[in-house]
Amino acid sequence: MASHLSSIGFPVQNEQDLYSLAEKVTQKAKPIEINQGFYLYYQDPSGAAIWLHADQQQQISGMNPHFVGPSIMTVKIVRSLHKEKDHPFEGSFFAWVAPEEERDHQEGAYPFLFDAPDFLRHSHASYPATLQVQVAAFAHEIDVYPTEEAFAQKRKVGDGPEMAPESFIPAGLFPADAEETSSPTAHALISGHVLDAQKRTNQLTGKSFWWLQIQTYAAVYDAVVDPVLLRTEPKPGFLVKGSFWLSGMIMDQASEPPRTGFLRLLRKGRS
Structure with a gap:
């Protein structure tokens, strides 16, 4: 079964798998101190x-x-947005894409919400602010089309909501039921052209996943996909359409230098 972790080559099926992954990551992670404790950050070569x-x-x-x-x-x-159900270290940011395209009383091309894995490093900054971010779209569902004609034909037979070849719908900002009062989520329906496609291998686990660079309306996104979701291998020039979770990082804040001795964090947490 596909998950956010399997979308980047971390096969986790149960709690023990999660602990084993945390242990492996802690041995290689870079610690970043914050007021509430520490983030431990690991980036695989993939x-x-x-x-x-x-x-x-x-x-x-x-x-x-x-x-x-x-x-x-x-x-x-x-x-910034910190929901009641969020872990204290977690949160989201509400933003507008392409703010230079302000028109019709909008602050950009379209609004969206992204979850930030390092939320507390930025949550107390002064907003509104125009910044650079890198957003990764984790596929929940995805379809691949070799041509625009194939995309258009599939759309004609009623396969899901009708979408332009390059479109972005911030689905998580709208409750499924008009009566709902649920909190917004970092989910979107995205269609676009594949600019680049690579099957990558997570070097920590040896498991493969797909990275796609997708040109959609007003922006380019990185997307990651568990291979089990794909019936057709994507290639540059193809079109894709799917449902995604959005994880984003603000790019204008330098990371703190690494410190040593942080293996004790995991050992103490286990005792």
Whole structure:
């Protein structure tokens, strides 16, 4: 079964798998100190990344995946968002893509929400602010079309919502039911042209996943896909359409230098 972790080559099926992954990551991770404790950051050569949460009692208490890719975009971040159900280290940012395209009382091409694996490093900054971010779209469902004609033909037979070849719908901002009052989520429906496609191998686990660079409306996104979701291998020039979770990192803040001795964090958390 595909998951956010398997989308970047970390096959996790149960709690023991999660602990084993945390242990492996901690041995290689770079610690970043924050007021509430530490983030432990690991980036695999494939681009797969893990952010562990370590509290002030030096216990591992959470984990978030990310993918570090080349697709950087300019957005206008309006505000941060920490929901009641979020882990203390987790949160999201509400932003507008392509803020230079302000028109019709909008602050950009379209709004969206992205979850930030290093949320606390940026949550207390002053917003609104125009910044650069790198957003990774983790596929929940995805279809691949070799041509625009194939995309258009599939659309005609009623396969899901009608979407232009390059479109972005911030589905997580709209409740499924008009009566719902649920919190917004970092999910989107995306269609676009594949600029680049590579099957990559997570060097920590030896497992493969797909990285796609997708040109959609007003922006280019990195996307990662568990191979089990694909019936057709994507290639540059193909079109894709799917449902995605969005993980984003603000690019204008330098990381703190690594420190040593952090294997004790995991050992203490286990005792």
